[in-house]
Amino acid sequence: MAKARVLTPKSESFPDWYQDVIAKAELAENGPARGTMVIRPYGWAIWERMQAEVDRRIKDAGAQNAYFPLFIPESYLHKEAEHVEGFSPELAVVTHGGGKELEEPLVVRPTSETVINAYFSKWLQSYRDLPLLINQWANVVRWELRPRLFLRTTEFLWQEGHTCHASEADARDYALRILSEVYEQFMVDVLAIPVLTGAKTENERFAGADQTWTCEAMMGDGKALQMGTSHLLGQNFAKVFDTQFLTEAGEREYAWQTSWGVSTRMVGGLIMVHGDDAGLRLPPALAPVQVVVVVVRDEGGAGEKAEALAKQLKAAEIRTELDARDTPFGRRAVEWELKGVPVRIELGPRDIASGNAIVVRRDRAEKETTPLDGLPVRLPEVLDEIQQSLMQQAKDRQEHRTADVATVGEAVGAARTGFARMPWDGAGELEDKLNQEGVSVRCLRRTDGSVPLSSDEDDLVAVVARAY
Amino acid sequence: MAKARVLTPKSESFPDWYQDVIAKAELAENGPARGTMVIRPYGWAIWERMQAEVDRRIKDAGAQNAYFPLFIPESYLHKEAEHVEGFSPELAVVTHGGGKELEEPLVVRPTSETVINAYFSKWLQSYRDLPLLINQWANVVRWELRPRLFLRTTEFLWQEGHTCHASEADARDYALRILSEVYEQFMVDVLAIPVLTGAKTENERFAGADQTWTCEAMMGDGKALQMGTSHLLGQNFAKVFDTQFLTEAGEREYAWQTSWGVSTRMVGGLIMVHGDDAGLRLPPALAPVQVVVVVVRDEGGAGEKAEALAKQLKAAEIRTELDARDTPFGRRAVEWELKGVPVRIELGPRDIASGNAIVVRRDRAEKETTPLDGLPVRLPEVLDEIQQSLMQQAKDRQEHRTADVATVGEAVGAARTGFARMPWDGAGELEDKLNQEGVSVRCLRRTDGSVPLSSDEDDLVAVVARAY
Numbered sequence: 001m002a003k004a005r006v007l008t009p010k011s012e013s014f015p016d017w018y019q020d021v022i023a024k025a026e027l028a029e030n031g032p033a034r035g036t037m038v039i040r041p042y043g044w045a046i047w048e049r050m051q052a053e054v055d056r057r058i059k060d061a062g063a064q065n066a067y068f069p070l071f072i073p074e075s076y077l078h079k080e081a082e083h084v085e086g087f088s089p090e091l092a093v094v095t096h097g098g099g100k101e102l103e104e105p106l107v108v109r110p111t112s113e114t115v116i117n118a119y120f121s122k123w124l125q126s127y128r129d130l131p132l133l134i135n136q137w138a139n140v141v142r143w144e145l146r147p148r149l150f151l152r153t154t155e156f157l158w159q160e161g162h163t164c165h166a167s168e169a170d171a172r173d174y175a176l177r178i179l180s181e182v183y184e185q186f187m188v189d190v191l192a193i194p195v196l197t198g199a200k201t202e203n204e205r206f207a208g209a210d211q212t213w214t215c216e217a218m219m220g221d222g223k224a225l226q227m228g229t230s231h232l233l234g235q236n237f238a239k240v241f242d243t244q245f246l247t248e249a250g251e252r253e254y255a256w257q258t259s260w261g262v263s264t265r266m267v268g269g270l271i272m273v274h275g276d277d278a279g280l281r282l283p284p285a286l287a288p289v290q291v292v293v294v295v296v297r298d299e300g301g302a303g304e305k306a307e308a309l310a311k312q313l314k315a316a317e318i319r320t321e322l323d324a325r326d327t328p329f330g331r332r333a334v335e336w337e338l339k340g341v342p343v344r345i346e347l348g349p350r351d352i353a354s355g356n357a358i359v360v361r362r363d364r365a366e367k368e369t370t371p372l373d374g375l376p377v378r379l380p381e382v383l384d385e386i387q388q389s390l391m392q393q394a395k396d397r398q399e400h401r402t403a404d405v406a407t408v409g410e411a412v413g414a415a416r417t418g419f420a421r422m423p424w425d426g427a428g429e430l431e432d433k434l435n436q437e438g439v440s441v442r443c444l445r446r447t448d449g450s451v452p453l454s455s456d457e458d459d460l461v462a463v464v465a466r467a468y
Numbered sequence: 469m470a471k472a473r474v475l476t477p478k479s480e481s482f483p484d485w486y487q488d489v490i491a492k493a494e495l496a497e498n499g500p501a502r503g504t505m506v507i508r509p510y511g512w513a514i515w516e517r518m519q520a521e522v523d524r525r526i527k528d529a530g531a532q533n534a535y536f537p538l539f540i541p542e543s544y545l546h547k548e549a550e551h552v553e554g555f556s557p558e559l560a561v562v563t564h565g566g567g568k569e570l571e572e573p574l575v576v577r578p579t580s581e582t583v584i585n586a587y588f589s590k591w592l593q594s595y596r597d598l599p600l601l602i603n604q605w606a607n608v609v610r611w612e613l614r615p616r617l618f619l620r621t622t623e624f625l626w627q628e629g630h631t632c633h634a635s636e637a638d639a640r641d642y643a644l645r646i647l648s649e650v651y652e653q654f655m656v657d658v659l660a661i662p663v664l665t666g667a668k669t670e671n672e673r674f675a676g677a678d679q680t681w682t683c684e685a686m687m688g689d690g691k692a693l694q695m696g697t698s699h700l701l702g703q704n705f706a707k708v709f710d711t712q713f714l715t716e717a718g719e720r721e722y723a724w725q726t727s728w729g730v731s732t733r734m735v736g737g738l739i740m741v742h743g744d745d746a747g748l749r750l751p752p753a754l755a756p757v758q759v760v761v762v763v764v765r766d767e768g769g770a771g772e773k774a775e776a777l778a779k780q781l782k783a784a785e786i787r788t789e790l791d792a793r794d795t796p797f798g799r800r801a802v803e804w805e806l807k808g809v810p811v812r813i814e815l816g817p818r819d820i821a822s823g824n825a826i827v828v829r830r831d832r833a834e835k836e837t838t839p840l841d842g843l844p845v846r847l848p849e850v851l852d853e854i855q856q857s858l859m860q861q862a863k864d865r866q867e868h869r870t871a872d873v874a875t876v877g878e879a880v881g882a883a884r885t886g887f888a889r890m891p892w893d894g895a896g897e898l899e900d901k902l903n904q905e906g907v908s909v910r911c912l913r914r915t916d917g918s919v920p921l922s923s924d925e926d927d928l929v930a931v932v933a934r935a936y
Contacts, residue, residue: 031583032544033574036537038587041602044534066512069504070538070576070607070623071560076500092539093564094576097622098611099557106501108538108562108576115499119506134509139538139607143566154565155538 006334009277014221019149021271025280025338028149028267035147035154039264042339045288046267047157051137053190053286054159054262057182061174063133063161068115070139071106076114079240083113086207090142092154108141113208113233113259116162117241124164124255126246131174132164132255150268151225151468158263164243164255168234171256172211172453175230178260179213179451183228191266192283192391193217193273194398195227196419196463198443199455201431206259210234211454216442216463218398219272222418224442224465227269230260268468273394280340281362283390284383290319291343291379292336296329300349309345309357309375316376318383337362342386343379363389408433411464415439424462426455440467474802477745482689487617489739493748493806496617503615503622507732510807513756514735515625519605521658521754522627522730525650529642531601531629536583538607539574544582547708551581554675558610560622576609581676581701581727584630585709592632592723594714599642600632600723618736619693619936626731632711632723636702639724640679640921643698646728647681647919651696659734660751660859661685661741662866663695664887664931666911667923669899674727678702679922684910684931686866687740690886692910692933695737698728736936741862748808749830751858752851758787759811759847760804764797768817777813777825777843784844786851805830810854811847831857876901879932883907892930894923908935 007024008016022028027043030036039047055065071094077084087110094106109115116134124132137159144154161178165171179197187193200212209231216224237243238254247253274281284290293310295303303324310322321341323332336344346358357375359368363386370378401418405411411434414420424430424444431441444460446452452460475492476484490496495511498504507515523533539562545552560576563569577583584602592600605627612622629646633639647665655661668680677699684692705711706722715721742749752758761778763771771792778790789809791800804812814826825843827836831854838846869886873879879902882888892898892912899909912928914920920928 029587031537031539032541032586033537033539036539038537039535041532041534044532047535048533064509064512065516066509067507067515067625069499069501069506070609071499071501071504073500089567091564091566092562092574094560095563096561096573097559098613099559105564106560118500119497141538145566157535 006338007277007279010220010275017275017277018268018272021275021279021338022149025340027271030149031155033154035144035152037149037153037155042288043267046270046282046286047264049286049288050266051159054182054186055137057186058135058159058161061133061177061182062131063135063163065136066134067136067138068112068119070109072109072112072115074105074107076118077107079114080208080237082236083208087111087142090144092141092143109138110140110142111259111261112136112138112140112160113162113237114241117237117243120162120164120255121241121243124243124245127166127248130164130166130245130255131170133161133174134163135159135161148268150264150271153264156264158261160261161259163258164238164245165258166245166247166256168232168256171234171258172232175211175213175232175258175260176451176453178258179215179230183215183230183260183262187215187217187227187266188391190283190285191270191273192285192387192394193227193269194391194395196443196445197451198445198463199452200229200443201441201455203428203431204441206231208233208236209259210236213451214443216465217269217273218394218401218419218465219269219468220275220397221272222401222416222465223468224419224463225265225269225272225468226442227266228260228262231258233257233259274390275340279338281390282340282342284342284387287340287342288319289321289339289341290383291345292321292323292341293345293347294329294332294336295322295324296346296348296351298324298326300352302347302349302352305352305372306347309347309372312376313379316380318379343382345375361386363393408437412437412439415465418465420464421461422464424460426460430462434464438466439464442467474806475745475747478688478743485743485745486736486740489743489747489806490617493808495735495739498615498617499623501622503612503620505617505621505623510756511735514738514750514754515732517754517756518734519627522650522654523605525654526603526627526629529601529645529650530599531603531631533604534602535604535606536577536580536587538577540577540580540583542573542575544586545575547582548676548705550704551676555579555610558612560609560611577606578608578610579727579729580604580606580608580628581630581705582709585705585711588630588632588723589709589711592711592713595634595716598632598634598713598723599638601629601642602631603627603629616736618732618739621732624732626729628729629727631726632706632713633726634713634715634724636700636724639702639726640700643679643681643700643726643728644919644921646726647683647698651683651698651728651730655683655685655695656859658751658753659738659741660753660855660862661695661737662859662863664911664913665919666913666931667920668697668911669909669923671896671899672909674699676701676704677727678704681919682911684933685737685741686862686869686887686933687737687936688743688865689740690869690884690933691936692887692931693733693737693740693936694910695734696728696730699726701725701727742858743808747806749858750808750810752810752855755808755810756787757789757807757809758851759813760789760791760809761813761815762797762800762804763792764814764816764819766792766794768820770815770817770820773820773840774815777815777840780844781847784848786847811850813843829854831861876905880905880907883933886933888932889929890932892928894928898930902932906934907932910935
């Protein structure tokens, strides 16, 4: 019997496949207002795990969480010229509140540099208060004309870090520390996504920043997704919001600042890096459910044994779910595959009789018969292997689909299926030509692959790709 | 030397004292747009602890987290007549997005019954999908004319649970389960706040609900604060949003629903129940910092010893902070008192020499000299004692300030300093008279103190108070 097709195959249409996965794995759906999104419980569980892992790393980097208002007076945004120019077309504006027209319209925050700087100016007194390291988890709104679930939504959820430092060097160091120790490490270690870190070109910088650094990842279709950014704001916002501090020498100086963020967009990246034609494939370090114990048929003590096993695995701190539903086994197996649970343990009466369980790995189509008693020892190894194998598969694709090129024509050719690496002349003309061809410079890296301190460094390599 | 006054004394002005605590303990301040609030890191740390504890209990009650959009089409709110009547005066309305006027204005969610029901209608098929138990952590906006930090802010943060059930009895049971197992238990066990649970009168019900149950607590000035509510929505929203399911008998029926929420308002309650003239007093089960180890003077190895002790306590899973700053000790002691840290351990050269530490408890003005070696064993006991003692103090106040009364005049008199308990006739006239005198029925309870299934039960007792 041919297996029923659950999703549009990736090879047929990657965008349709992406939408199908989100719908069938019950991750999210469109909200009633254009571009908004409803995140369903399973999608939320994934985001919640991302939040926990990122939050821990942010706290380890010394930042504290706080919360700033959703509504920002329109005049705040107008203070920084580049900032307002960048965000104006994307704003949602509240004009009425409490049944009356407001004297000054309120903008729903597209990002919070302006409102946070208004408070930094009050809180920051002297060099002793530095560095001032603040983060918030919040929803932001940027009007989206071509919305796409998780990737581009009018409202999205993110964390935004905002910091003040005593010198440009300190600010730069911190922006780069967040990029590598928080974002890159999280994406590599937890999401099993190899990311290219580098500097954005001046064109692609955050509106109001002196430098923007980014984590770029290759999706299953060879396109690039910007997974997170970290900005050196210099003194741009400090000057317009008068964020000053008294130096050790007793002089007043504007604070040097950074801001940085990752968002629900990462869920989209996770889907597009690891997913296959059967659905999601979640790296065990992230997966809300690492192991599902499925009762094939509740006979011969299979149900009881499965329950005991699930309890045992939970006690060993493996995120485990028991599936003892009485719906057909085949349908349930398809569901767990769609949801990308790394390991499925199947238990039926025959397995109980033989003292074995069937262990099905989601990273490759492989079933392994394992003695029941050995599972608590074997499973952590299997989860580790899956984490490694998903990373390796993503790395392999990225390597195979990246070409060193010398001309715009070659770059555009390579970007049809993946990334192009080409020498960067910094002149800007190259970038224009690439953009005209529908590809863009995703980031600039040093020839040894390390992150440049600025996009103006000599001898940089541009990573060129089509982008989400 | 007389101790400098840090805060307005409670006895002089409770509202000024409240504002002073929030400012001096660096919990929050007013946002730039009217009624909005900036939650500073220490205030956020308290809220984050509340979230973690409430979230765990919600998950134990079987609900799953999800996320619904901030923006709701205005037409959705108009579908339920009572609901729109209740919320219309408080709405913030987005009329412009992406530089254009919107065809249909979007309301910034004041609560999410309407938008969530639109999705329940899609997700709910049959009785097998029931109960459908959803929760979200989100910001909501209700235009506030007399804003007050944490207590009444235009934007506030909360969780809102929304559920569907197969029968009215199931829905009622679940609403009451959330009230007692999640809200009351959290408030009692973690916040050390004795709450009175009961039913709201028809007047005081949530707009669109058949019944509302509440947790009410007595603040330090004898007024009542509504700390959390749980609603039986009946089929009101299900009918207007067509949220139906197929019963086991194969018939279509409207879902029976509940909704329930607690918010950042609880932070205000925490301040007003336990705070004293030196600042906050946090119950150890909640406190983000349970123990602060303060180096009085870094001589004779005090700094080193303090660092080792802090590390040891952290390893024992006590939330510990080390204060080795070189600012004057007295100022730091005042700061930790303001922040309400339950236990302060003072270490100076003399203490090191004698092998002792000074243990200062925040629940009562008492210093205890304790052998350093004994601290890891002694501290968990001390933290337990403080938790009990804060609860006992709050209980004692509530008991002393609650009077059994028979007339409106007596109730109003008792409500000057606390709560009045009076027989409830259910007629409504009594309530009007009370309201005219500036007091209100906070909740209705059975004579044995248990929670009535409905405000229509016979022989109920009304708890009457002035309210926040």
